[in-house]
Ligand code: SF4
Ligand code: SF4
Ligand code: SF4
């Protein structure tokens with residue numbers, strides 16, 4: 014099994030309910046969001062120096078697109094990669110990949126705050142909490158899932174724009190692509206991110222007032 | 226950072242500057258070492274808490290009482306007396322397990338270090354920033370003395386005024402009005418800044434404001450979202466709209482702004498602001514000319530269709546419709562005909578559209594379009610605006626008798642606002658005095674016979690939401706005493722003499738319904754009130770205790786209340802029957818929905834004729850036109866139109882001030898069309914001054930064709946850390962309707978004009 018987020022940019026409202034639901038559940042410190050609602054077409058593509066790991070050769074950036082501002086979004090957290098850089102780099106085993114679900118978990122009780130994962134992750138999913146002197150990230154609400162619930166973000170999304178799917182289940186095979194557009198995101202990364210995307214699109218018919 | 230308890234106490238016990246006051250507030254967060262210690266109010270120190278499994282928590286039923294379509298049913302998870310997290314209730318198909326971005330910030334709201342914690346007295350006078358912490362007893366004694374002094378001087382209590390609106394729509398919060406009822410005949414700021422013109426319009430047409438269940442929209446075949454933006458402001462309605470769209474319904478958005486909703490529609494049509502009524506009339510004409518109107522329904526259920534048709538034939542020229550609305554005639558025709566052919570079809574009208582000088586007339590014209598096509602009284606149809614049909618509570622907290630011998634106002638009696646319920650049927654010799662809430666500053670300044678001397682502000686933040694700020698400062702300054710009951714130190718509190726810290730819904734009991742959907746939720750007290758906060762009705766009880774101590778019989782409000790008992794008293798057999806429950810206790814298992822009724826399906830309208838009235842004598846009498854005639858919108862008085870819609874990050878002045886909200890949306894912007902920006906040489910990210918005869922704001926520009934040329938957009942919000950307030954640019958010009966049902970006309974907020982330049 015490889016659990017993964019399927020994010021549907023065609024219906025996502027950009028309402029940030031999911032990001033706030035995550036804060037509601039875990040009380041991340043001010044300034045830290047494990048889930049971030051990313052605006053399509055609005056991001057600066059950084060030349061990042063995250064790419065320092067020997068395990069990572071290089072990766073491409075998602076193509077840029079132009080979209081009206083503040084209208085189209087992908088909601089992203091940790092990608093729960095099939096080949097996670099965070100797990101590979103952590104010297105104390107605070108990051109683990111659950112063999113059953115494929116969830117990449119971070120255990121704050123072991124984390125020594127070396128910051129390796131924060132630099133190694135091509136997606137910036139691991140955050141460094143300066144006050145705690147530790148890393149933290151989305152662990153796909155594995156405790157909630159083990160308790161028979163879905164993740165806080167999925168449950169809170171008012172339109173079902175995030176879903177949990179199993180990449181190894183053939184019925185999800187055709188759902189979405191692994192490459193988003195319009196956000197600063199590494200595609201074809203060796204970590205093999207599991208997140209799948211449904212692209213946003215403009216309404217079929219649009220009429221705007223003429224100039225003047 | 227470290228603060229000692231002693232240091233904080235000294236800070237709070239002495240007269241301190243506002244700066245220190247705020248610092249004191251932040252510091253005092255540490256005072257609260259909560260049981261379990263999982264949560265600390267010190268914003269520097271809240272960090273990851275683990276999820277411990279459903280069984281490890283105590284759960285409570287709550288509801289979001291904000292002025293929001295969605296009125297979410299909430300489930301609150303508490304451990305060791307500390308709120309851990311919330312979820313939307315799963316039992317409600319409408320809330321469906323999740324709140325919005327605002328609702329999900331509630332834990333932070335409760336434990337925010339920015340919360341008001343103690344009663345405070347502004348010892349240096351209003352706006353001085355010299356604050357002192359006082360006890361509840363001292364605060365109440367000061368207020369009670371002032372009230373009794375007013376009564377002694379004037380012989381009536383009319384010098385005491387209350388302004389309360391939508392900060393908390395929980396039913397027991399009408400106890401605030403109850404508190405004022407219980408001291409005598411007083412002055413009330415009446416009316417509503419929100420939706421009055423539309424309420425009047427719907428009442429003139431149909432004798433009520435009553436919308437179909439939003440959940441039915443999933444089965445609509447054609448949906449027009451007219452000046453409404455649920456993708457931002459009623460996110461729980463979106464699943465029904467998406468479902469309809471998935472099943473093949475066309476979802477058309479007509480809006481001056483390419484909104485979040487527009488971006489998710491099948492078709493977006495940009496209209497010139499304030500011309501929507503004319504578009505609706507043009508569409509009716511096209512439909513009637515094509516004989517696609519529902520003659521059978523009209524014959525049986527309407528009055529004045531003939532007159533309407535004559536007016537359309539004679540006065541509505543389609544070429545003019547196209548020119549004025551800025552929409553090509555072919556597109557209007559196509560829209561009209563496809564709307565008329567789809568059954569059932571529905572239109573949802575937003576509240577922004579009626580905040581114009583011709584707002585009520587526009588809602589009437591759109592109602593008529595729905596009626597002409599026979600979509601009124603149909604499942605999944607309807608002219609949707611809002612409803613109050615599930616609000617039939619006892620209003621026990623509101624219905625307090627006047628003290629014996631009370632003397633009041635003898636002028637003509639007006640209506641009291643859209644939620645005016647209960648409270649004595651017999652005609653009294655006196656009434657309260659009603660001032661127009663939408664002209665608060667002016668009305669307070671001009672009040673005579675007797676002058677208003679004390680103002681109590683509850684569930685409202687006039688300095689953020691009202692207009693004419695400079696006048697408002699003058700008005701507040703000349704009052705003997707301003708009391709502000711709130712949860713945060715907002716702009717209005719700054720101009721108070723006394724601030725009283727108010728409980729959140731998690732710290733009290735209440736019951737909630739919506740003006741949009743049909744669910745009923747119990748709100749249980751989930752945690753003990755933190756610090757010294759009290760619920761509004763407990764404040765009323767304490768006031769009553771002090772007034773009666775000073776003068777026996779001067780206040781009839783119970784001297785001690787239990788919010789749970791208060792809540793139980795609100796239920797009655799009518800509510801039980803409507804919701805199919807035997808007792809309020811059933812609500813502990815989750816929210817329940819009212820039995821399904823299709824509004825007007827029985828063809829009964831509460832209009833004078835008993836029918837749908839295209840031609841309304843009442844409208845003629847009150848507003849000078851029996852038919853939903855086209856009325857031109859206010860003429861520009863400056864270069865650009867300014868529109869100030871609701872933001873998704875806040876509900877009026879609530880939520881945006883929270884630390885967590887700053888993480889997802891830190892600062893305001895002004896949205897400018899690229900053509901206008903080019904002309905004014907403004908680039909993305911530049912700081913611009915936006916100004917008019919009312920005031921001036923400085924903020925960052927975002928360039929986008931989401932707004933049409935000639936229009937700038939800024940959201941109405943209150944930031945904790947930013948003096949930005951869009952209402953400083955808005956004057957108090959009235960909309961056309963509102964006086965019929967809510968006691969005062971609305972405000973033409975969106976008929977504001979400004980200019981801007983780069984600075
Ligand atoms: S994924 Fe859902 S909750 Fe998150 S922003 Fe999109 S619509 Fe809102
Ligand atoms: S996204 Fe980053 S943090 Fe998450 S599993 Fe992949 S490498 Fe690790
Ligand atoms: S799965 Fe859980 S931890 Fe991850 S973003 Fe969603 S709510 Fe946060």
Ligand code: SF4
Pocket residue numbers: 289290291293294295296297324325326327328329460461876
């Ligand atoms: S603000 Fe509205 S949508 Fe958000 S939680 Fe409250 S009622 Fe629900």
